[in-house]
Amino acid sequence: MTAAVAALVALGCVSAPDRPRSEGPGESETTATPEPDASGVGPDGTDTPEEFTTDIDSATSIAEAYWAAVFKDSGLRFRPVSQVIPYEREGEVDCGGQPLGLKNAAYCSAGDFIAYDVNWAFGAFRQIGDAFIFYLLGHEYAHAIQLRLGIQAQFTIQQELQADCMAGAYIGDMEKQKRLTLQEGDTEELAAGLESVGDAPGQPWFAEGSHGTAKQRTQAFANGYQDSLDPCNLT
Numbered sequence: 001m002t003a004a005v006a007a008l009v010a011l012g013c014v015s016a017p018d019r020p021r022s023e024g025p026g027e028s029e030t031t032a033t034p035e036p037d038a039s040g041v042g043p044d045g046t047d048t049p050e051e052f053t054t055d056i057d058s059a060t061s062i063a064e065a066y067w068a069a070v071f072k073d074s075g076l077r078f079r080p081v082s083q084v085i086p087y088e089r090e091g092e093v094d095c096g097g098q099p100l101g102l103k104n105a106a107y108c109s110a111g112d113f114i115a116y117d118v119n120w121a122f123g124a125f126r127q128i129g130d131a132f133i134f135y136l137l138g139h140e141y142a143h144a145i146q147l148r149l150g151i152q153a154q155f156t157i158q159q160e161l162q163a164d165c166m167a168g169a170y171i172g173d174m175e176k177q178k179r180l181t182l183q184e185g186d187t188e189e190l191a192a193g194l195e196s197v198g199d200a201p202g203q204p205w206f207a208e209g210s211h212g213t214a215k216q217r218t219q220a221f222a223n224g225y226q227d228s229l230d231p232c233n234l235t
């Protein structure tokens with residue numbers, strides 16, 4: 001996936017009142033995650049730490065630009081996520097006092113930041129491909145947007161599938177606007193990525209931490225990708 005971001009929009013911080021933080025401090029992503037593949041090069045040849053860092057930065061800034069425009073169209077003031085933080089050790093970063101674990105990425109509402117295990121994410125980038133990074137950042141950014149919009153779902157799974165739909169809308173819409181270009185293999189990478197983050201069979205859908213089966217997550221992402229935010233039910 002390539003990003004056509006010649007000039008990044010400089011998004012000033014706008015102040016917004018703190019929202020009540022009734023949800024848990026950390027929003028935990030998948031546990032069924034790809035192991036880093038020691039054999040190296042991903043399907044589309046992206047494998048260097050430099051490419052990885054560039055993709056993390058691009059995915060973040062394009063998500064920021066996407067939501068800034070959506071908020072503007074709705075007459076809302078937009079505040080970007082404060083930070084995107086890589087970490088290497090368990091507990092190196094904490095969210096409201098709760099240490100973030102390995103093989104994970106999370107949006108932390110308490111500090112308004114996204115954090116990710118850099119070795120895990122780099123392994124997924126090499127094994128699945130660069131499109132996974134755009135999905136991952138899109139999904140975590142969506143949780144920040146949910147908080148900004150005051151969306152509270154009854155079950156975790158509803159919030160998670162909505163975030164997948166929003167990630168799909170971000171990638172699909174930015175592709176339509178020529179801000180992102182999907183290359184050969186990216187669609188397969190997205191499918192493989194969604195497959196890898198699906199709940200294990202037997203996980204009860206109503207359980208705390210449920211994200212949805214691979215099929216549900218793939219469908220939610222596809223809905224947003226094809227039809228933008230309408231199917232995501234943000235209002």
Ligand SMILES: [Zn+2]
Binds near residue numbers: 029139160
């Ligand atoms: Zn999530």
